Amino acid sequence: xxxxxxxxxxxxxxxxxxxxxxxxxxxxxxxxxxxxxxxxxxxxxxxxxxxxxxxxxxxxxxxxxxxxxxxxxxxxxxxxxxxxxxxxxxxxxxxxxxxxxxxxxxxxxxxxxxxxxxxxxxxxxxxxxxxxxxxxxxxxxxxxxxxxxxxxxxxxxxxxxxxxxxxxxxxxxxxxxxxxxxxxxxxxxxxxxxxxxxxxxxxxxxxxxxxxxxxxxxxxxxxxxxxxxxxxxxxxxxxxxxxxxxxxxxxxxxxxxxxxxxxxxxxxxxxxxxxxxxxxxxxxxxxxxxxxxxxxxxxxxxxxxxxxxxxxxxxxxxxxxxxxxxxxxxxxxxxxxxxxxxxxxxxxxxxxxxxxxxxxxxxxxxxxxxxxxxxxxxxxxxxxxxxxxxxxxxxxxxxxxxxxxxxxxxxxxxxxxxxxxxxxxxxxxxxxxxxxxxxxxxxxxxxxxxxxxxxxxxxxxxxxxxxxxxxxxxxxxxxxxxxxxxxxxxxxxxxxxxxxxxxxxxxxxxxxxxxxxxxxxxxxxxxxxxxxxxxxxxxxxxxxxxxxxxxxxxxxxxxxxxxxxxxxxxxxxxxxxxxxxxxxxxxxxxxxxxxxxxxxxxxxxxxxxx
Numbered sequence: 001x002x003x004x005x006x007x008x009x010x011x012x013x014x015x016x017x018x019x020x021x022x023x024x025x026x027x028x029x030x031x032x033x034x035x036x037x038x039x040x041x042x043x044x045x046x047x048x049x050x051x052x053x054x055x056x057x058x059x060x061x062x063x064x065x066x067x068x069x070x071x072x073x074x075x076x077x078x079x080x081x082x083x084x085x086x087x088x089x090x091x092x093x094x095x096x097x098x099x100x101x102x103x104x105x106x107x108x109x110x111x112x113x114x115x116x117x118x119x120x121x122x123x124x125x126x127x128x129x130x131x132x133x134x135x136x137x138x139x140x141x142x143x144x145x146x147x148x149x150x151x152x153x154x155x156x157x158x159x160x161x162x163x164x165x166x167x168x169x170x171x172x173x174x175x176x177x178x179x180x181x182x183x184x185x186x187x188x189x190x191x192x193x194x195x196x197x198x199x200x201x202x203x204x205x206x207x208x209x210x211x212x213x214x215x216x217x218x219x220x221x222x223x224x225x226x227x228x229x230x231x232x233x234x235x236x237x238x239x240x241x242x243x244x245x246x247x248x249x250x251x252x253x254x255x256x257x258x259x260x261x262x263x264x265x266x267x268x269x270x271x272x273x274x275x276x277x278x279x280x281x282x283x284x285x286x287x288x289x290x291x292x293x294x295x296x297x298x299x300x301x302x303x304x305x306x307x308x309x310x311x312x313x314x315x316x317x318x319x320x321x322x323x324x325x326x327x328x329x330x331x332x333x334x335x336x337x338x339x340x341x342x343x344x345x346x347x348x349x350x351x352x353x354x355x356x357x358x359x360x361x362x363x364x365x366x367x368x369x370x371x372x373x374x375x376x377x378x379x380x381x382x383x384x385x386x387x388x389x390x391x392x393x394x395x396x397x398x399x400x401x402x403x404x405x406x407x408x409x410x411x412x413x414x415x416x417x418x419x420x421x422x423x424x425x426x427x428x429x430x431x432x433x434x435x436x437x438x439x440x441x442x443x444x445x446x447x448x449x450x451x452x453x454x455x456x457x458x459x460x461x462x463x464x465x466x467x468x469x470x471x472x473x474x475x476x477x478x479x480x481x482x483x484x485x486x487x488x489x490x491x492x493x494x495x496x497x498x499x500x501x502x503x504x505x506x507x508x509x510x511x512x513x514x515x516x517x518x519x520x521x522x523x524x525x526x527x528x529x530x531x532x533x534x535x536x537x538x539x540x541x542x543x544x545x546x547x548x549x550x551x552x553x554x555x556x557x558x559x560x561x562x563x564x565x566x567x568x569x570x571x572x573x574x575x576x577x578x579x580x581x582x583x584x585x586x587x588x589x590x591x592x593x594x595x596x597x598x599x600x601x602x603x604x605x606x607x608x609x610x
Contacts, residue, residue, distance in 0.1 A: 003114060003325060004042060005569060007107050010380050014557040015387050020101045023394050034104050037089070041108040044084055048077040049115035056118045056269025057446055061205070061261060068205045068258065068271055077119045078207050081112065082151030087126055091133075095149055102393075106318060106386035110379070113322035117450050118269025124201060124312070128155025128214055131308040132237070135296045139186055143247040144212050144237055152247075154208040157308055158197040158215040158238075158275065166463060168216065168302065169229045173197065173277060175217035175236055175292060185293065186245045191236060192289025193217050194278035196259065199457070203273030204240075204258040209249065211240040213256065215277065216305060219298050235301035236292030238277065242284070255290040257281040266449035310407075312458045313415035314385050320454040321378040324422025327429035327447040328371040334442070335359040335368060335432055358432070367432055370583070371425040373576040377547045378418035380554055385414040402483060409472045409480035410546070412464040417543040419454035420461065426451050465535035468542065470528070473519055481519065484546075488512050491553045498559045500574075504552050504581050511545045511585055518592045525598050533603050534595045541591035548585050551577040 011017045011034070018031045052073035059071045081087070089105040091097025112120030129148035132141055147153040164170035173195025182190045193215060197203075204211070218232045226232065242252040259274040278289035285291070296304050339355040358364045388410070391403035426448040430437035437444050455461050473481045488508065495505035522531050522538060555577035562570045593599075 045111035045115035053116035061271045088149035103386040125155040127308040135304040173217040188293035213238040233301040235295040238292040317414040317418040320418040323451040324375040324425035327426040331429035331432040367428040374421040412468040416464040465539040537591040541588040
C-alpha cells in the first residue's frame with residue numbers, strides 16, 4: 001500500500017482535515033488544494049531527493065580549508081524545496097506563505113523524509129523561524145525569520161556543548177553586553193558570545209546566503225560569574241554573516257567558526273558540526289566575541305527555545321516513521337520477488353516443487369505486518385499531534401486549551417515511540433533481506449543507520465521518559481492525563497458499538513486502567529530517584545497503550561467508512577489493529593511491573609559489579 005493512499009485515509013477519513021476549511025484562516029483551501037500540495041511534494045521528492053539518497057550517504061560533507069563541500073544534488077534538492085514554498089507553507093499570506101494547516105504541511109513533508117532524510121532535514125530552519133515569529137521583535141522577524149521562510153537563509157538550534165551534552169544547566173557559553181550602547185542596535189540588545197556548541201545539524205555549509213544560529217548562552221550576574229543551573233540562560237540570534245536592518249549582508253563575517261565535522265553512523269548527507277563562538281578566528285568590529293542579538297528577555301532562553309524543541313520533537317517522530325516506512329516498502333517488494341524455499345504440505349516439503357517467494361512464508365509475513373503496524377500507527381500518531389497544533393492555534397478557546405494540554409502529554413510519545421519502534425521496523429526489513437540486507441547492495445541498511453539517531457537527538461529516550469513521568473502526567477494536577485483518559489474512553493465507547501471491534505475496546509480500557517494505576521503507584525515511594533529509575537519502561541508501556549488507542553480509533557474509522565464491504569486496504573488496516581492488540585499490547589505487563597514495584601535492580605548494583 002502506498003504512502004499516499006495511507007495519508008489520504010488518515011487525513012480525510014480519520015482526521016477529517018477537510019473540515020478545517022470552514023475556519024477563516026483556511027477558507028481559501030479545500031481537499032483540492034491540499035491534494036495539489038501533496039502531489040507537488042510527492043513529485044519533487046521522487047525527482048530531486050530519492051535518486052540521490054545513496055549518493056549523499058557515500059559522499060559525506062567535507063571541509064576544503066575554506067568551506068564545507070556538499071554534492072550538487074543537495075543544492076538542487078534544497079532549491080527545489082525552497083521554490084515549492086514549503087518553507088513557509090503554514091505562514092500568513094503576507095509572508096509569502098500558503099496558510100496551510102500544519103497537519104497538511106506535516107503530511108506533505110513526509111515524502112521528503114522518506115525519500116532522503118539527509119537531504120530533507122529542513123525542520124530546523126522552519127522551527128528556527130517559527131520561534132522568532134513567536135518570541136522575536138518585529139524587526140528580528142523581518143530580517144531573520146522572513147528570510148528563512150523565503151529560502152535566503154537557513155537556521156540552526158545550538159544547545160549542546162561538548163562538556164555538557166543534554167545537561168543545559170551546565171551550559172558554559174557566555175554572553176556579555178557589547179559596549180555601553182549595546183541596547184541601541186535596531187536588531188536587538190547586542191551581546192558578545194564566547195563558547196563552543198556541539199552536534200549542530202547544518203551548522204556550516206554554502207547552501208544559503210546566511211546561517212541564522214539560535215544559541216543558548218548564560219548572561220553573567222553582577223559579579224561577572226555564571227550562576228549554576230539554568231538561571232541566566234538566554235537566547236541569542238548569532239548570524240554566520242552580519243546583516244543590516246534590511247536583511248542585507250554587510251560583508252562582515254561574524255566570529256562563528258567551524259571547529260570540525262562530526263562523522264555519523266547515519267544522516268551522513270547533513271553536516272553535523274562543532275562550532276566555536278567568539279574565539280577570535282574571525283575578529284569582528286574590533287572586539288572579541290561573536291555578535292548576538294537577544295531574543296526575548298534575559299533568563300528567558302529555555303522557554304523560548306522549547307517552542308522550537310517541541311516542534312522539532314514532532315518532526316523527529318515523523319522522520320523516524322518515514323525511515324521505517326521506506327524500509328517496509330523495500331522489504332515488501334523484496335519479499336514478493338525473492339524466491340526461496342517451498343511451502344509445507346500435508347506430507348512436508350516437496351523438494352521437486354518450484355520455489356516460492358518468501359512473501360508466502362509465515363514468519364516473513366509476521367515481520368511485514370509488524371512493520372506495517374508500527375509505521376502506519378506512528379504516522380497516525382504524528383498526524384494527530386500536528387492536527388492538535390492546528391486546533392491549538394485556530395480552535396475555539398476551550399478546544400484550543402484542550403489541544404495544547406493534550407499535545408503536552410503526547411509529545412514525548414510522538415517523538416519516542418516512532419524512534420524506537422520504526423527503528424525496529426528497519427531491523428525487521430534487514431532480517432527479511434537476510435544476508436543481502438546487511439550489505440550496501442540494498443537500501444535497508446542505510447535506513448537503519450539513519451534511523452538510529454532518532455532515539456538520541458532532540459531529547460534522548462531517557463529525557464523523554466523523565467519528561468513524561470516526572471512532569472507531563474502530573475502537570476496541572478494530572479489535567480492532561482485526565483483529558484487523554486476522556487479521549488480514550490470516547491474511542492472505546494464508539495468501538496463498543498461496532499461488533500468487530502468491541503473486544504479490542506475492552507482490551508484498551510483494561511490496559512489504560514493499568515497505566516493509570518501504575519502512574520499512581522510510581523510516586524508512592526516519595527523518592528523521585530526511585531520513581532524515575534524506571535521512567536523508560538513506564539514510557540514504553542504508556543506509549544504502547546497510546547498506540548493501541550490510535551489503532552482502535554483508526555479501525556473504527558475504517559469500519560465506519562467501509563460499510564459491509566471491506567476492500568483490501570481496509571482489511572490491511574484492520575489486520576494492523578488486530579496485530580497490535582494481539583502481539584504488542586500484552587508487552588506492557590513486563591514494562592509496567594517494574595514501575596509498580598519500584599524495582600531498583602539497576603541502581604542497587606555496586607559500581608564494581610558493572
